[in-house]
Amino acid sequence: MDFLNVEEIELPAAFDAHVHLRDSEMAQLVTPTVRMGGVNQVYVMPNLVPPITTVEQCLAYRARLEAIEPNVEFLMSLYLHESITPEVIREAKKAGIVGVKSYPAGVTTNSSSGVINYETFYPIFAEMEKQDMVLNLHGEVPSNPSHAYSDSTKDSQAITILNAEPAFLPTLKSLHATFPKLRIILEHCSTALALNTVLSLGPTVSGTLTAHHLSLTIDDWAGDPYCFCKPVAKTPEDRDALLAAIVSPSNNGKLFLGTDSAPHAREKKRGEDKVAAGVFTQPYAVAYVLDALEAGVERRVVRAQDVTRERLEGFFGVWGRSFYKVQDKKGERIVLRRKQGKVADILRKEGLAPEVVPFRRGEETWSVSWK
Template structure:
């Protein structure tokens, strides 16, 4: 297992920083609009001022990984991804067509259509929760804090659009869990943290989605090939075998400090598991 480290983009990042990052083997930078998600307060406040940095990314063949939401207070939280596409991402890809951009954890039909119609240097990741759930699963029958993440779950027409693009086998879309573990007490509170802890069972959950879509033949590309290819990295040589055998996800997982985390889809039955 080799983690790929990224550079946290801020208003103070310079082209020289990009040069040094590339020299150190860092493949990408992460763009968070300030305040868009957990721990993003130190991120970019002026995206329009990034052009010299974006030019440096192209020069040094580094990727731009984007959390794509506007954070203006007057923009409805369910509209922030589309607003980001219209006001920020589309202009960036037009000004820098050679810049490789990954639109991370997309949540809307608008994002799926944008990526599908953009140039070949634009791709996107999709999380298990945005394929499995919609905003009804967050709000109907009571607020369900362990389904709360950012970007927030959207209405079912957006969920269905995401399911359609992964079932299509398009190489522009690949696995990205955005897994974010938070202690139970920090989720079940008056102002809870955003994030779903999916990594511990993500592959099984993705497999269940692809099975539901009659698209198991598209799973390997989504999970193992398209991301590496877009990054220009070698594909993994190892293999994982999944078998169709139901099992129940844990209700909670205890941290070393004894405090519990409630995993994504806790207590539910999954139809696939990794063969040991």
């Protein structure tokens, strides 16, 4: 199809392989926005405070989310932590928990309980491989010297937020080589090097792309806290590589949508000493990607004829569901209309304290309706 001339697109409901829905009042505010974005299945991150490290906690969390929004399927994960044992992994598999999320210690929001040394968890990864569970990797090496990250594949280079992802890639390769049958996802790829690494590895390794990394570069988040996330957006060349990967045949279904939508109360993004890392994209997830592809066509880094229905359906749902081995049981569909939507200036709800500012607040975008 000619993407530039399409005014309306009908697609299957999307699968978002990486969401932060928080808990309590924040969850009540943001969880209903999943369907607003054109999504009916999500993979939920476990980095609450305290983190979700037991099967009981995980199932109770899912029940709270289902009570808020019963029309979304929530795939759940545990937080990789020293208290996790092979027995916990077996229990989690029986309970329908899909995977385990790894955060290097201190690298992003609510990650202070994260990993110091991956080799310590080899017995856990071995059991996950046996149980056919997914290992989700926040693929960065911490730059904070107070967190003594240790890994046999890491060299002595100085780490900043700009090279933290490339510095992690040897760890990804090492894990895949050690556990070749373990399904591994490199979350929120932000560099061309990360894409190439994922594509170079076997079929059990995939990567997710966020909606915001398809639009942002360093200059955007350097001047706007609502564009600041971890991993940070990188160069224009990296951004364009992410965009091109969506529609490139070389993708081969290994790269799919995982928005990493991360809500923070607006006072956490402005007004405090430190800016919270996270970009909130949930209510406009599919629309943001279409906007980014259109911008890529205009910059001539994406060819309009390559933005096909097959590639869109693959990126938004088919490839992610295939990797996670899940189906859209309802077979729902959405209709998107160009320039018929507008991003809210702020998300708020009467009776709830949190207020969240969405990505690209106030801007025009595609509308989403359900068939």
